Amino acid sequence: MGILNADEQTAIALRTLYQQYGYRPYRVNSFEEYDLYARNKRFLTSEQILTFSDTDGKLMALKPDVTLSIVKNTRDSDAPLKVSYAEHVYRVPRGAYGFKEIMQAGVEHIGTVDVYAMSEMLMLAARSLETISERYVLDVSDMGIVSGILAGEALDDADRSGLLSMISAKNPHGLHERCAELGVSAQAEALLAALIPLCGPLGETLGKLERLPLPDACGEALASLRAVARMTQALGLTRINLDFSVVNDMGYYNGLIFSGFVDGIASSVLSGGRYDLLMRRMGRRSQAIGFAVYLDQLERFYVRREAYDVDALILYDGAADPLAVAQAAQAQAAQGRTVRVQLGDGGALRAREIIDLREGRALS
Amino acid sequence: MKTMLNIALPKGRLGKKVYGALAKAGYPCPDLLEGNRKLTFENEAAGVRYFWVKPSDVAVYVERGATDLGIAGSDILMEYRPDVYELLDLRMGRCRMCVAGPKDFEDDHTHTLRVATKFPAIARSYYNARSREIDLIHLNGSIELAPILGLSDVIVDIVETGKTLRENGLAVLDEIVPISARLIVNKSSDKFKGAQIRRLIEQVREVVDHED
Numbered sequence: 001m002g003i004l005n006a007d008e009q010t011a012i013a014l015r016t017l018y019q020q021y022g023y024r025p026y027r028v029n030s031f032e033e034y035d036l037y038a039r040n041k042r043f044l045t046s047e048q049i050l051t052f053s054d055t056d057g058k059l060m061a062l063k064p065d066v067t068l069s070i071v072k073n074t075r076d077s078d079a080p081l082k083v084s085y086a087e088h089v090y091r092v093p094r095g096a097y098g099f100k101e102i103m104q105a106g107v108e109h110i111g112t113v114d115v116y117a118m119s120e121m122l123m124l125a126a127r128s129l130e131t132i133s134e135r136y137v138l139d140v141s142d143m144g145i146v147s148g149i150l151a152g153e154a155l156d157d158a159d160r161s162g163l164l165s166m167i168s169a170k171n172p173h174g175l176h177e178r179c180a181e182l183g184v185s186a187q188a189e190a191l192l193a194a195l196i197p198l199c200g201p202l203g204e205t206l207g208k209l210e211r212l213p214l215p216d217a218c219g220e221a222l223a224s225l226r227a228v229a230r231m232t233q234a235l236g237l238t239r240i241n242l243d244f245s246v247v248n249d250m251g252y253y254n255g256l257i258f259s260g261f262v263d264g265i266a267s268s269v270l271s272g273g274r275y276d277l278l279m280r281r282m283g284r285r286s287q288a289i290g291f292a293v294y295l296d297q298l299e300r301f302y303v304r305r306e307a308y309d310v311d312a313l314i315l316y317d318g319a320a321d322p323l324a325v326a327q328a329a330q331a332q333a334a335q336g337r338t339v340r341v342q343l344g345d346g347g348a349l350r351a352r353e354i355i356d357l358r359e360g361r362a363l364s
Numbered sequence: 365m366k367t368m369l370n371i372a373l374p375k376g377r378l379g380k381k382v383y384g385a386l387a388k389a390g391y392p393c394p395d396l397l398e399g400n401r402k403l404t405f406e407n408e409a410a411g412v413r414y415f416w417v418k419p420s421d422v423a424v425y426v427e428r429g430a431t432d433l434g435i436a437g438s439d440i441l442m443e444y445r446p447d448v449y450e451l452l453d454l455r456m457g458r459c460r461m462c463v464a465g466p467k468d469f470e471d472d473h474t475h476t477l478r479v480a481t482k483f484p485a486i487a488r489s490y491y492n493a494r495s496r497e498i499d500l501i502h503l504n505g506s507i508e509l510a511p512i513l514g515l516s517d518v519i520v521d522i523v524e525t526g527k528t529l530r531e532n533g534l535a536v537l538d539e540i541v542p543i544s545a546r547l548i549v550n551k552s553s554d555k556f557k558g559a560q561i562r563r564l565i566e567q568v569r570e571v572v573d574h575e576d
Contacts, residue, residue: 169448
């Protein structure tokens with residue numbers, strides 16, 4: 001597949017897409033002060049951070065995330081700001097041991113988040129997934145629905161995130177147990193339980209959601225989902241599903257959230273949403289929305305699709321004329337094919353075509 | 365080509381029992397019970413492939429998408445917290461996660477409590493919630509031996525009938541959580557093989573409800 005790795009090629013395709021819609025490339029430093037992440041641990045996908053002491057003794061970190069760096073360097077007066085990035089981040093992937101360098105691409109929109117801005121984000125997310133594979137699904141949800149249902153309940157943050165994790169696992173029995181433990185009202189429990197099986201094409205599934213007796217506190221989220229559904233439908237984005245198993249930390253995210261999957265990759269490759277609450281925590285008044293694509297997942301996905309190591313494999317031995325071998329190789333390269341010249345046999349190399357110049361054979 | 369569902373079954377008694385329910389639900393694969401050493405079995409007509417997997421590894425196979433579905437005890441799910449969908453409580457393989465120790469043991473909070481267990485995450489979160497300082501000892505088997513030899517004060521372990529505890533002079537001191545087998549699904553498989561997975565789950569649910 002050429003000189004670039006699959007993740008690098010995808011990163012370039014994604015950057016081109018984002019720039020096409022006016023998202024300016026944004027470079028951030030590889031290091032940040034550790035304190036930035038320590039204060040916002042729950043915003044990060046993994047809590048472990050690779051740290052080191054700078055020459056002045058300050059505790060620094062190799063960045064595990066790009067969004068925090070962008071927000072930190074943005075003032076409210078910069079809004080509206082549309083930026084994109086493709087950077088390495090350093091973290092411990094789920095279920096893995098030890099740190100990994102991960103290529104991550106993404107976009108951030110900082111400024112008023114209206115219906116257009118949300119639809120543009122979903123369109124870019126869908127197009128990003130399409131860059132990887134045509135068989136993709138973009139799941140969307142709105143944090144406002146669950147928080148609307150729980151608005152009247154006396155629960156703390158830990159209780160809420162416990163309930164969210166049950167919805168995220170589509171776990172009806174666990175949700176029931178947890179609700180009983182926390183004394184959640186029967187009405188709220190029935191609504192939460194009804195969200196679990198609700199998943200499918202956005203417009204159609206939204207119709208089912210609207211038929212539930214949702215409290216008034218869900219009104220804003222419903223209206224926003226409805227507006228977004230109308231837009232994405234008109235834009236021909238048919239692979240967007242409503243699915244409440246998409247959840248994010250309630251302390252940072254509010255409103256629209258989404259998560260993207262590609263057939264053949266075991267976990268989500270794209271994750272994003274509206275993070276006005278992170279902005280407040282960092283002392284900004286602006287609204288914001290964005291997403292990231294995790295390119296580390298693609299490595300194995302692409303490997304399976306390549307049937308050959310090279311287009312042409314030229315085998316020669318001591319009896320062969322070096323000039324004839326070189327000419328044969330150049331002829332292949334001139335046709336834009338990849339070529340490998342090897343003394344002896346080809347071993348385990350998989351080649352589309354083998355050109356054998358051993359034992360006095362010449363090019364026909 | 366027919367899309368197949370790959371299912372990880374936990375090796376052992378529970379796996380056989382769960383397979384029984386799957387077979388009744390219309391997903392049989394008779395050579396699976398033939399007692400040979402094969403690990404993979406296929407019934408193309410029913411659209412399923414079964415794999416015998418070490419029980420504590422089922423969650424890993426499912427989370428990483430090596431299989432679409434799996435059957436894992438809720439103890440394993442609590443310990444490893446895999447990012448999967450937990451769609452059905454099979455209500456089989458029921459037991460309890462307990463704190464056990466010598467019959468007359470009383471935690472007087474005068475020293476760090478030594479806890480031996482196969483489930484360090486569950487034990488830690490249980491004692492953290494009680495602000496109890498513990499010395500966690502991770503063992504891989506024969507946990508009951510730890511308090512007998514004075515390696516630990518108590519153990520956190522699965523209790524089925526309590527017979528092993530009684531025979532070793534131990535008793536349940538507190539119940540942490542009831543355990544049962546759960547049907548788990550890879551998140552990505554759920555998006556792309558959703559219809560087949562729902563059908564299997566509905567059919568298994570009927571069998572399980574009927575047997576209850």
